[in-house]
Amino acid sequence: MTETEKKQDFTDRIWDFFCSLKLTIILLLLLAVTSIIGTIIPQNSSAAEYIRLYGQSNYELFTRLQFTEMYSSTWFVALLALFCVNLICCSIKHFPRTWKFFKEPAHIATPGLLKNSSNKLEISTEESPEVVVDRVKDTLDKHFTKTVRSDANGKIYLFAQKGIYSRLGSYMTHLSIIVILVGAIIGNVFGFRAYVTIPEGGSVTHVITRDGSRNIDLGFEVRCDNFDVKFYPNTRRPMEYASDLVVLREGVEVYEKRIVVNDPLFFDGIIFYQSSYGPAGDAIITFNVTDNQNGEIREFSAPLNNRVQLPDGFSAIVTDYTDDDRNFGPAMRLHVINPEGVRQNPIVVWQNFPEFDVRRGDKFSFAMLGFKQPYFTGLQVAKDPGVNIVWAGCILLIIGPFIAFFMSHKRIWACIEQDGNATKVQLAGNAHRNQPGFALAFDDLMQKVELAIKNQSPTKEG
Amino acid sequence: MEPVKLLFALTTVSYLVAGVLYLTAMIGKREGAGQLGRWVLLVGIVIHAGVFAVRHTMVLGTPVTSLHESLSFFAWCLVLLFLLLDLRFRLSVMGAFAAPVATGLMMFSAFSPDVVVPLNPVLRSWLFPLHISFAFLGNAAFALSFGAGVMYLIQDRMLKSKRFNRLYRMLPSIDVLDRVNYTCLSVGFPFMTLGIISGAAWANLAWGSYWSWDPKETWALITWLLYAALLHGRLTVGWRGRRAAFFSTVAFMFLLFSFLGVSLLFDGYHTFEVFSMP
Numbered sequence: 001m002t003e004t005e006k007k008q009d010f011t012d013r014i015w016d017f018f019c020s021l022k023l024t025i026i027l028l029l030l031l032a033v034t035s036i037i038g039t040i041i042p043q044n045s046s047a048a049e050y051i052r053l054y055g056q057s058n059y060e061l062f063t064r065l066q067f068t069e070m071y072s073s074t075w076f077v078a079l080l081a082l083f084c085v086n087l088i089c090c091s092i093k094h095f096p097r098t099w100k101f102f103k104e105p106a107h108i109a110t111p112g113l114l115k116n117s118s119n120k121l122e123i124s125t126e127e128s129p130e131v132v133v134d135r136v137k138d139t140l141d142k143h144f145t146k147t148v149r150s151d152a153n154g155k156i157y158l159f160a161q162k163g164i165y166s167r168l169g170s171y172m173t174h175l176s177i178i179v180i181l182v183g184a185i186i187g188n189v190f191g192f193r194a195y196v197t198i199p200e201g202g203s204v205t206h207v208i209t210r211d212g213s214r215n216i217d218l219g220f221e222v223r224c225d226n227f228d229v230k231f232y233p234n235t236r237r238p239m240e241y242a243s244d245l246v247v248l249r250e251g252v253e254v255y256e257k258r259i260v261v262n263d264p265l266f267f268d269g270i271i272f273y274q275s276s277y278g279p280a281g282d283a284i285i286t287f288n289v290t291d292n293q294n295g296e297i298r299e300f301s302a303p304l305n306n307r308v309q310l311p312d313g314f315s316a317i318v319t320d321y322t323d324d325d326r327n328f329g330p331a332m333r334l335h336v337i338n339p340e341g342v343r344q345n346p347i348v349v350w351q352n353f354p355e356f357d358v359r360r361g362d363k364f365s366f367a368m369l370g371f372k373q374p375y376f377t378g379l380q381v382a383k384d385p386g387v388n389i390v391w392a393g394c395i396l397l398i399i400g401p402f403i404a405f406f407m408s409h410k411r412i413w414a415c416i417e418q419d420g421n422a423t424k425v426q427l428a429g430n431a432h433r434n435q436p437g438f439a440l441a442f443d444d445l446m447q448k449v450e451l452a453i454k455n456q457s458p459t460k461e462g
Numbered sequence: 463m464e465p466v467k468l469l470f471a472l473t474t475v476s477y478l479v480a481g482v483l484y485l486t487a488m489i490g491k492r493e494g495a496g497q498l499g500r501w502v503l504l505v506g507i508v509i510h511a512g513v514f515a516v517r518h519t520m521v522l523g524t525p526v527t528s529l530h531e532s533l534s535f536f537a538w539c540l541v542l543l544f545l546l547l548d549l550r551f552r553l554s555v556m557g558a559f560a561a562p563v564a565t566g567l568m569m570f571s572a573f574s575p576d577v578v579v580p581l582n583p584v585l586r587s588w589l590f591p592l593h594i595s596f597a598f599l600g601n602a603a604f605a606l607s608f609g610a611g612v613m614y615l616i617q618d619r620m621l622k623s624k625r626f627n628r629l630y631r632m633l634p635s636i637d638v639l640d641r642v643n644y645t646c647l648s649v650g651f652p653f654m655t656l657g658i659i660s661g662a663a664w665a666n667l668a669w670g671s672y673w674s675w676d677p678k679e680t681w682a683l684i685t686w687l688l689y690a691a692l693l694h695g696r697l698t699v700g701w702r703g704r705r706a707a708f709f710s711t712v713a714f715m716f717l718l719f720s721f722l723g724v725s726l727l728f729d730g731y732h733t734f735e736v737f738s739m740p
Contacts, residue, residue, distance in 0.1 A: 024691075024694055028687045031687050032684045033684075035680050039677045039724075238583060239583065239586075260583070261583040261668060262586065262667050263667075275669060380670045382670030384670075397659065398659065405652065406648070436641070
């Protein structure tokens with residue numbers, strides 16, 4: 001063996017390795033099995049957490065094997081890359097053969113095909129070849145699809161095919177995987193994912209990415225004017241929550257939207273998703289104070305544990321509140337502080353029963369008007385310039401396997417020749433998938449062809 | 463009895479009766495029983511749809527969030543898919559597999575805690591019913607392919623050992639079983655793909671990331687990769703018969719784990735509501 005032959009042999013073997021379907025199956029299985037690791041070992045946790053769960057030595061092993069962030073580990077990404085190379089090589093290897101069906105359709109059936117096909121028909125008839133050809137052609141045109149006629153070797157050949165595009169289904173599927181991965185890479189490199197909280201009335205111009213690595217300037221300002229949460233009746237389970245967001249550029253309001261879960265705000269390629277919420281500081285409680293000596297009523301609003309000044313040197317402080325006290329509805333607890341600075345016994349006031357506190361008969365009586373809990377809204381912020389590429393890939397991934405599994409390339413050939421005084425007609429057909437289904441359709445079609453050749457119209461029943 | 467419980471019980475009884483009829487058809491070789499079984503299943507699936515309609519009004523959304531509801535929905539999808547496949551194959555034997563499995567799922571469902579939980583806001587999305595329908599129809603198709611696979615392995619074993627008992631004569635030929643196995647795989651795979659993609663689209667709408675390696679996502683991907691390997695084996699390497707049947711039973715074990723195991727054992731978006739309640 002010469003040096004170049006050896007080299008040729010070596011590159012051939014490399015090529016065969018990357019084209020091999022065994023490699024495809026092994027890679028699919030490897031990707032499946034290794035993916036399990038990341039569902040058992042928590043991902044992207046702190047070192048302390050891993051050491052607590054698995055001990056120091058296991059933790060070191062995990063970091064060396066990159067098990068703590070395995071889906072972005074070198075070896076997992078390498079497996080994915082190898083998988084892509086395999087897909088591409090397989091497609092390159094097999095595509096020329098598929099392309100031949102498009103470029104050079106087999107218009108002329110070989111004798112072998114006519115003889116050995118599992119779907120075939122052979123008839124002899126007294127009619128002249130030209131008449132027979134027309135009859136067969138008409139039947140196929142009408143009940144199958146347009147036929148192509150070619151004359152060769154003193155015989156007349158007919159050819160018809162359907163669903164040739166189904167041969168592209170597997171290529172489409174393979175392409176879809178590559179497209180999705182390309183979209184994912186673009187999203188990872190040029191996009192970001194962040195989380196930000198904005199208290200009602202507050203605004204942000206920067207967000208910090210979820211992994212904490214980057215502080216991103218949005219290029220505009222986002223303000224949360226208001227946050228609302230609606231609960232299911234008689235529960236604390238949120239039914240829906242919403243934030244009124246306003247986008248400002250150089251202080252000017254340019255866009256606003258009320259976002260809810262599953263309905264985000266899009267602006268300038270950046271998307272804000274309603275994700276969570278929480279209390280921002282203490283509630284502000286509003287209540288009326290009646291001075292029972294002169295009947296004068298004054299309204300106060302104060303945060304929890306903040307003293308409010310009442311007439312004649314008295315003051316009051318709300319120390320607790322609830323939205324439901326023993327099924328009596330919202331209530332608050334307050335203390336009156338006398339001019340000497342002594343805090344008196346607590347008083348409970350229910351919002352739904354404002355007349356109750358009057359009966360106490362003290363200098364002041366209180367009526368609760370309501371409370372407002374200020375919230376912050378929690379937003380996922382994402383920019384993903386690759387996401388539409390991913391969706392394009394997904395559409396291919398839906399169409400590709402569908403075509404590959406459920407459609408087939410069906411071909412029918414006919415050969416008509418003079419055979420002594422008679423005319424010999426041979427027909428054959430095949431499908432590259434779902435042969436049993438095709439066999440039935442072929443038999444049905446052949447009955448029609450036979451009747452047409454004998455110049456009988458199919459007997460109509462029913 | 464509450465109306466919804468009554469409908470649930472009626473559904474279970476229908477599936478049970480259909481199962482008995484299909485088994486009679488298989489053991490006694492009585493095709494008539496199989497045809498009756500088909501009608502009983504059809505009645506059952508309609509009543510079952512009523513169960514979901516009632517529950518829909520109770521939770522004001524898609525009522526498939528607890529283990530109880532998921533198992534029952536799985537049963538519904540299994541029966542639906544079987545009836546559709548039955549249009550093409552007319553195999554009572556597959557009914558003798560599908561109807562008893564559906565009955566079992568309903569019983570399992572009946573014993574799981576049935577708490578009506580108002581929907582978490584994320585679940586109030588039009589993508590939710592779409593996502594679960596695709597995913598469970600995929601699961602159902604794979605369950606049927608598993609059934610055909612197991613029958614194939616039984617037939618194959620008897621052929622190899624040349625011991626032909628009554629069971630051998632009851633089951634269809636291995637060629638038919640192999641074809642049913644493939645047809646179910648080729649139906650299940652696109653459904654599962656649609657299930658994963660609709661889930662990704664929904665996650666992207668709700669959280670701004672279409673893929674986050676949540677345990678359910680990952681296990682769905684693992685199962686998808688296994689079935690992709692199996693289909694490549696069948697379509698291009700030429701796996702047929704025993705190897706393909708065996709592989710489809712193994713892949714189904716992974717699928718079962720990703721349906722039940724992941725929701726019960728791991729924390730994530732797909733943890734059943736009842737179990738995550740404080």
